Amino acid sequence: MGTTLQIKPLLTISRSGKLEMVGKIRGRRRAIDSLLDYYARNSGQEGLVLIGHGDCRPDADGLAQRVKMRFPGARVLIAPVGPVIGAHTGPDMLSIAFWGAEQEPDGKWAHPWHADAI
Template identity: 40%
Template sequence: MEMSYYREHSVHLLGMTYTLNGMEYDSASEKNLPIEEFYRQLREGGESKTAQVSLDKATSAFEKLVEEGYDVFHLAFSSALSGTYQSCTVAANDVMERHPEAKIIVVDSLAASMGQGLMLNYAVTLKEQGKSLEELTAIIEAEKLRFCHNFTVDDLHFLHRGGRVSKMTAIMGTALGIKPTLHVDDEGRLINVGKVRGRKQSLNWLVDKMGERIGSHKNEVVYVSHGDCEDDAKYVADLVKKHFGIKNVVIGYIGPVIGTHSGPGTVALFFVGDTRDI
C-alpha cells in the first residue's frame, strides 16, 4: 500500500527490516530503497534477508502512541511467518503495565502482503464508521479467515532458498516450466497447494480459485500484488473484472520483506470469500 494511504487515514506503520547486499533498510521508511531497484538487484543475484520487528522497536512505538493519548489497535503480520506478532504482544503488555490506563490490542492477522493490507483497509473503514476499539477487534477476529490469499511464483529459486521446495524440485520445475500455486491457510502459513505448467495457466489458476471460494460474498475491492511484473498483474485484474464484475481492483508491488522470499515474477490475488480452504 502507498505511504499516502497511511498518512490519509492516520495509520502508524511498524515496518520490518531487511538487508540487501549488506545494506539494511526499513520497509516502513519513505527513504526505503525504491522497489524497482530492490527487484533489479534480486534479479542480478543480490542476497536479501529479513528480520522481524524487535521487542524494543515495538515497545517504543506503542509507548509513544500511548503517551500521546491514543488507544492502539495493532494488526500484526501472520504469526506463522514471523515472530513479529509475539514481539508486539509482549511489548503491548509491557507498556500497559507501565500505563494502566492504556488500551493496546494486538491481533494476529494470519495474513501477509496485500492480504494484510486488505484486512487493514477493512479495519480502517470500521474505525471511520465509529466502531469502538473492542467492536473493531471483535469483527476482525470473526472475519479474518475470510481474507483469501492466492499466489503463484515465476522463479522456484527463491522458494528453495526459503525452504519451501527442494533443490531438485526447483531445478526440475524450472526446466519443465512448472509454476507452483500457493495460498495462506487458516493458520497463516504459506502452503504449496499444487502446480501448473506455464505462466498463463498459473495466472488463470488465481482467478479460478477465487471463483471457487468467493461464494456469495460481494467484494467492493480486490487487491492484486506483483513482484515487478505489472503486465501479469494487469492480466489477472482484467480477468477479475470480467468474471466477477468487480470494478475496483487495486494493483501494487509486493514489498521487499515478502519479495525476499517470493522473488521477482510473483503474482498474488487477495479477496474476501466464504473460506480460505482449497
C-alpha cells in the same frame, strides 16, 4: 529444474496463517488462469480484490482486467509486493487476495481472508 520445466507452485495461507503449497501448475498462463479460478471458487465475487505482483505489472493488469470482465461488481487494486515478500518469492510473482464467501452461522467470517499466489 522447476524453472526449466516452467513449474509454478500454488501457495495459499491456511486458516492458522501458515503458507502452504496447494499444488503445482506447468506454465505461467495456466498458473494465472488458476488464480482466477481460485477467486471464482472461494469469493463472494462482489468485493475487494487485491492483486500483488513482483515486478510484473503487465501480468497484474491482465489478471485485473479478467477479474473485472468476469465479475463486474469486484473492485480491484494492484500493488507491488514489498521487499520482504519479494526476497522470498523472487521476480514475476503474482498473488490474488480477497474476502471469502464462507461465513459462520452467526455471520462472522470463518476464513475471512483468502490469498493464493504463483
